[in-house]
Amino acid sequence: MAKIIVDAFGGDNSPLEVIKGCEMAIRKLGTEIILTGSADKIKKCASENNISLEGMKIVHTDDVFDIHDEPKEIIKSGKNTSMAIGMKLLSDNKGDAFVSAGSTGALVMGATFIVKRIKGIKRVAPAPILPADRGSFILLDAGANTECRPEMLVQFAIMGSAYMERVMGIKKPKVALLNIGTEETKGRELETETYKLLQKSGLNFAGNIEARDIPKGECQVVVTDGFTGNIVLKLYEGMGSFFSKKMKWLYSGIGTVGALFSINKIKAFKKQMDYRETGGSALMGVKKPVIKAHGSSDAKAFFNAIRQAQKFADGKVVESIENYVKILSEREQTE
Amino acid sequence: MAKIIVDAFGGDNSPLEVIKGCEMAIRKLGTEIILTGSADKIKKCASENNISLEGMKIVHTDDVFDIHDEPKEIIKSGKNTSMAIGMKLLSDNKGDAFVSAGSTGALVMGATFIVKRIKGIKRVAPAPILPADRGSFILLDAGANTECRPEMLVQFAIMGSAYMERVMGIKKPKVALLNIGTEETKGRELETETYKLLQKSGLNFAGNIEARDIPKGECQVVVTDGFTGNIVLKLYEGMGSFFSKKMKWLYSGIGTVGALFSINKIKAFKKQMDYRETGGSALMGVKKPVIKAHGSSDAKAFFNAIRQAQKFADGKVVESIENYVKILSEREQTE
Numbered sequence: 001m002a003k004i005i006v007d008a009f010g011g012d013n014s015p016l017e018v019i020k021g022c023e024m025a026i027r028k029l030g031t032e033i034i035l036t037g038s039a040d041k042i043k044k045c046a047s048e049n050n051i052s053l054e055g056m057k058i059v060h061t062d063d064v065f066d067i068h069d070e071p072k073e074i075i076k077s078g079k080n081t082s083m084a085i086g087m088k089l090l091s092d093n094k095g096d097a098f099v100s101a102g103s104t105g106a107l108v109m110g111a112t113f114i115v116k117r118i119k120g121i122k123r124v125a126p127a128p129i130l131p132a133d134r135g136s137f138i139l140l141d142a143g144a145n146t147e148c149r150p151e152m153l154v155q156f157a158i159m160g161s162a163y164m165e166r167v168m169g170i171k172k173p174k175v176a177l178l179n180i181g182t183e184e185t186k187g188r189e190l191e192t193e194t195y196k197l198l199q200k201s202g203l204n205f206a207g208n209i210e211a212r213d214i215p216k217g218e219c220q221v222v223v224t225d226g227f228t229g230n231i232v233l234k235l236y237e238g239m240g241s242f243f244s245k246k247m248k249w250l251y252s253g254i255g256t257v258g259a260l261f262s263i264n265k266i267k268a269f270k271k272q273m274d275y276r277e278t279g280g281s282a283l284m285g286v287k288k289p290v291i292k293a294h295g296s297s298d299a300k301a302f303f304n305a306i307r308q309a310q311k312f313a314d315g316k317v318v319e320s321i322e323n324y325v326k327i328l329s330e331r332e333q334t335e
Numbered sequence: 336m337a338k339i340i341v342d343a344f345g346g347d348n349s350p351l352e353v354i355k356g357c358e359m360a361i362r363k364l365g366t367e368i369i370l371t372g373s374a375d376k377i378k379k380c381a382s383e384n385n386i387s388l389e390g391m392k393i394v395h396t397d398d399v400f401d402i403h404d405e406p407k408e409i410i411k412s413g414k415n416t417s418m419a420i421g422m423k424l425l426s427d428n429k430g431d432a433f434v435s436a437g438s439t440g441a442l443v444m445g446a447t448f449i450v451k452r453i454k455g456i457k458r459v460a461p462a463p464i465l466p467a468d469r470g471s472f473i474l475l476d477a478g479a480n481t482e483c484r485p486e487m488l489v490q491f492a493i494m495g496s497a498y499m500e501r502v503m504g505i506k507k508p509k510v511a512l513l514n515i516g517t518e519e520t521k522g523r524e525l526e527t528e529t530y531k532l533l534q535k536s537g538l539n540f541a542g543n544i545e546a547r548d549i550p551k552g553e554c555q556v557v558v559t560d561g562f563t564g565n566i567v568l569k570l571y572e573g574m575g576s577f578f579s580k581k582m583k584w585l586y587s588g589i590g591t592v593g594a595l596f597s598i599n600k601i602k603a604f605k606k607q608m609d610y611r612e613t614g615g616s617a618l619m620g621v622k623k624p625v626i627k628a629h630g631s632s633d634a635k636a637f638f639n640a641i642r643q644a645q646k647f648a649d650g651k652v653v654e655s656i657e658n659y660v661k662i663l664s665e666r667e668q669t670e
Binding site: 226237249 | 467481515522523548549550562563566569572574584585604
């Protein structure tokens with residue numbers, strides 16, 4: 001069974017919702033959990049809320065990474081935050097994956113310098129799985145690298161494909177390059193150059209995708225630079241909230257009879273759009289699986305993030321990426 | 336009364352829906368219309384569909400700008416397309432504004448080289464008005480200039496503010512810089528430099544806006560480069576379609592009783608989200624008002640685009656921008 005390291009002090013609802021989520025994972029999935037953070041506080045919180053800590057091992061530290069700290073603080077020596085310790089444990093093979101709802105910037109920094117990048121991979125990219133009309137898709141880079149070179153975007157495509165194939169079970173996922181038009185001449189130099197590289201990458205490259213087609217879900221891997229990706233991710237969230245609000249307002253008038261007719265559909269739709277269902281963002285490009293859970297995660301979201309981390313580890317995504325990078329670099333040398 | 340030049344052969348539904356929209360504008364607003372395009376085809380279409388051409392003057396040309404042509408074709412001599420002729424008429428002061436549903440790229444090119452830019456303005460930017468939870472906002476650049484310098488974004492802010500103030504009647508519109516975080520150190524060099532310039536611009540600068548807050552509508556002018564702006568515009572449209580589809584599906588189950596309760600709300604919401612209501616994108620930075628109507632515009636959308644063009648001309652937006660640019664350049668010289 002997978003052993004998952006969890007930062008007990010990341011996110012707005014820590015440690016209570018973290019511990020609850022871990023308890024669910026132990027009960028439902030048989031996961032082994034290593035919690036990082038203040039042992040006293042964890043035990044106190046668990047006992048006050050009648051949560052069993054059975055199956056959880058605590059690695060104690062009093063220090064917590066503050067969400068307002070500069071990301072680079074995470075790698076300063078002597079800072080034994082619950083996040084840094086979690087990543088050190090992961091790096092030392094004490095667990096199979098790490099989950100934290102702390103600062104994305106710090107996680108990317110820590111993943112890069114503590115857990116370290118996969119050989120040949122240039123950048124670590126946070127990659128959320130977003131809901132679409134048909135299925136879901138992985139978006140990367142969702143915010144870490146605001147300036148990218150074409151070869152980085154190709155690596156994002158490789159990593160996203162490996163994830164969708166091995167974790168989500170999609171064979172030969174369709175890869176699309178986010179652009180302002182479908183023609184290969186569209187966009188900035190970044191897009192036109194990336195387009196050429198993706199064409200000969202051996203991936204299932206479907207060409208450019210315009211932003212209006214993203215929600216259709218016809219492509220399962222959408223690649224772009226971290227600035228644009230962050231805009232897409234947040235607009236996706238913002239539009240979701242906007243429409244949820246509007247839908248509530250619309251439904252406030254339909255009366256009980258109408259609501260009865262549609263309650264199951266509404267539930268299904270809400271579930272489809274709920275970020276808590278997908279878990280969190282995978283940090284792609286790191287030697288071992290790291291999952292960034294949403295900052296406002298509740299127990300269910302932590303449970304799903306842990307499940308995702310377990311699938312990430314079991315799916316041998318990292319090995320698959322290593323393999324692909326090796327093949328690609330060998331091919332480049334013979335060209 | 337304003338005299339509006341309209342390209343009869345732009346968009347998917349030309350010339351029928353164009354002529355219908357013009358007829359509505361003449362009847363409801365008392366607009367004078369100059370149509371550009373094949374006189375025979377316009378007259379035949381009007382007579383077949385019982386549309387009166389009273390109040391419309393036709394400036395004949397057989398040539399039409401093909402949507403697949405390269406934008407620069409618009410300024411090649413000898414190409415007297417309905418779009419090029421419309422812009423020449425505008426430049427020659429034969430009308431107060433120009434409306435076309437043709438290619439955005441060609442319109443931007445034609446506006447820049449035929450109608451010409453306002454003195455001191457570096458780039459022409461298409462600027463759609465998008466619906467938000469509270470009111471609406473103008474987004475620029477929505478796709479023309481994929482690479483921008485900070486001073487261009489400041490000019491976009493000036494132009495957007497002038498439009499929202501003089502056409503939409505919003506006093507001191509709030510200007511926001513689209514970014515991946517609210518702190519002024521966030522983003523690329525483009526954003527950090529633009530932030531500093533906007534702070535001392537004299538505009539009502541509200542700081543950075545994250546994409547998730549755009550749909551709330553708390554800022555009325557959102558500025559960004561043309562690549563990012565195009566992604567935002569199209570994702571906005573795409574998410575809108577996605578949710579409309581979902582809403583139909585949800586409502587298909589509520590039954591007649593429920594639907595009766597909410598029909599007015601649904602109508603109000605649909606109207607709020609309907610691009611046909613706002614008209615089109617204003618081409619900001621041009622010496623005279625040019626409106627790019629949506630490619631799939633119907634009569635109602637053309638009517639609204641003509642009304643928008645009229646307000647654009649009546650509001651003296653161009654004069655307001657000229658004035659602001661002058662003040663700003665004088666201030667720079669004394670600094």
